[in-house]
Amino acid sequence: MNAANAKLLSIVGGAGAVYLGLAVLMGVLPGAWLSRTPPGPGVKPLTAEEDLGREVYVSEGCSYCHTQQVRPLSTDTPFGRPSAPGDFAYQTPELLGSERNGPDLTNIGARQPSTVWQYMHLYQPRSVVPQSIMPAFPWLFRVVDRLPPGETAVPIPKAYAPEHGFVIPTKRGKALVAYLLSLKQPPLPGQKALAPTAPAAPAASAEANAAAPAGANAAAGAKLFADRCAVCHGATGEGVPGAFPSLKGDPVVNAASAKEQIRTVLFGLQGKKIGDTSYSAAMPPFADQLSDDDIMQIINHERSSWGNHAPLITAKDVAAERSSKP
């Protein structure tokens, strides 16, 4: 070998060797070590259907807009508790994501457990969230003239529904929703589901509270409603006709006694008939997710908004219903 090629070899070979060492040190070794992270308590592998749903999630590129990582930052508290290493034991490929054009989905199965909502949202996101920019996925559904036995039609609002026939999810559509609903964070050891007396929302100005019962706070109620309820009942409380009931002028919301309303929020509801419509979508129970104070704020917001004028409640009313479980 001549001197020129010795020089070429030492530069290129030397740099290559250094880089190979660093690639092993910073890529392979951390990967090998962290691959052995054991599953956290309560973290379970997916069922076959959920697994297929995860494949659909990857195939349609959901994770380009939805993260699955809750950071230990105040910005992320609406999405669940901070993610722990053990949460990812059965998640290959990992779907942490790098962009959050849509909300984080780590805990979506707990935050939005209604299959009806999920189907409507996948078929046409704007049928349930008017400002959404999520793509529609009509190819996860088919339109049939007659419902096959055992199938339920997705109640798509007129503006988005096909001209005739029923919309039902395909196998892949069902699998995707099964996967989404499986995304629930198991509580960490030592972490209680949620203390009924979670810290109250930031205090509002005194004059805003003048007419309201102790602790009521119009801004906090509006925010809680926007975070937790508006996704089905709409920002203006009008719901989605045929799918999610309107709270505007609703007899339960305007009743003098708030008992039924409180119990609905605490324990959920399904199949109720209001007027001529029977609502098949399940309302999730919020007893484990919201404190008495939060629920009081939400109910008072509902009782004093959109033309509703009903007597307001206190956190004690919620506590009373919570302790007298059905």
Next chain:
Amino acid sequence: MAGPADAPSVSEPNKAEEERALVAIFSAYTVSATFWLIVATAVGLLVAVKFIFPDFATSPLASFGRLRPIHTNGTFFAWASPALVGLALYIAARSSGTRLYSPRLAWIALILLNLAALCGTITLDLGYNAGDQEYREWLWWIRVIFGAGIALTTWNLIATVATREDEDLYLSNWYTISATIQAIIITLVALLPWYQIGLGQVAVQGYFMHNAVGMWFTPITLGIFYYALPKLLNRPIYSYSLGILAFWTNLIFYPIIGSHHFLFSPLPWWLQTTAIVFSIAMVVPVAGGSANFLLTMQGRGDWMYRSPAMFFLVGVLGYFFGSVQGSVEALRSMQQIWHLTNYTVSHSHLTMYGFVTFTIWGGIYALLPRATGREPYNLLVGVHFWLSTVGMMIYVVALGIGGTEQGLDWIRGAPFIESVVDQTPYWLWRAVGGGLMFLGHLVFAFNVWSMIWGPVRAAEPVPAAAGVPA
């Protein structure tokens, strides 16, 4: 130091033959890359429009989730990579004053790279995504084909440079050859599955996405700078030693910083902290490289503004500001605002477009006309330059501000949908910027045509650098 030997003597017939083979290869890589630039950025523009009209073109084949990886992988591996390989092959032969070791290997590599691009694009559009891991969404066998193309290139580059006449190794070749070797290692580490389970894959993804950018695109692009810029300005690079310092510091610091893509994630905290520290250390190679290029340009402003060197000016500014921005973004306090927002998208366009793509254009405009003897129309080079520059500025500024607002919306605890609604004007401006960029690419495609098949036109002679210390 051996200066790049231009226009080798063509007295012997087989020298002329070798010369034609080299020019044909350089031209073919450029044409193929340009084709994919148009495809990948047309897809990018469509994706940008979907942010404003989400119900536009609703179909599985045109859905956002499938087109986005086609855009990113297309620009990375179908446009930028083959374009850079074509330039690197040409520079290896020219700077060594020798012939290309094997035109046949170069053609095979080009076919492999295009095969990978074609298969990758089609499979992604059909919904076959390897796992939503950014920049490695192509199925494993497609990435093997791509890696094989790069491996053949490495062999060709080394064998070409090994037959050079001078003992010294021209600095460009340090960068380009090392980049191809690193690309092979990166591809392999990303492919093997045994250490990529759950959280382990998160660590590998952090390594991969950052090293693909910083140990493949960055060094090979810098290699183009070190050859084409002195050629274009008719003066040597300001400092050879500074180039070597930047080479080694980039090599040591860059591979360590990948985890900064997963700050606040469940990855070990010390891994994240190490990544932050070395992200800051990256200012050393970045400032060294940028200063070297700017000092090479100094005093030639009177001539530069009428020459393709303007593309290098944007390239070096994109390199400097994009990289420093990356270092700042890596700080935890900044990540609290910017992580997961559109700010990141702004940053990646400042670097992959402002730095890498502008440098490729500078390299092609600087070298291709010399190879073919056909100059492009100066006016149209200018039109391309301004469309792409203004388009990029609109793009980067719009998403930079928009992403910041998005992060602040989250911090003040607004309902999530507000952070979506607030982005609308910025997404609109992004589409406007992207539209201008795309128009620029069409003009570039025409310029490529005129540099290869257009009328034979001689270049304006470069004035000697009188009175400038060289």
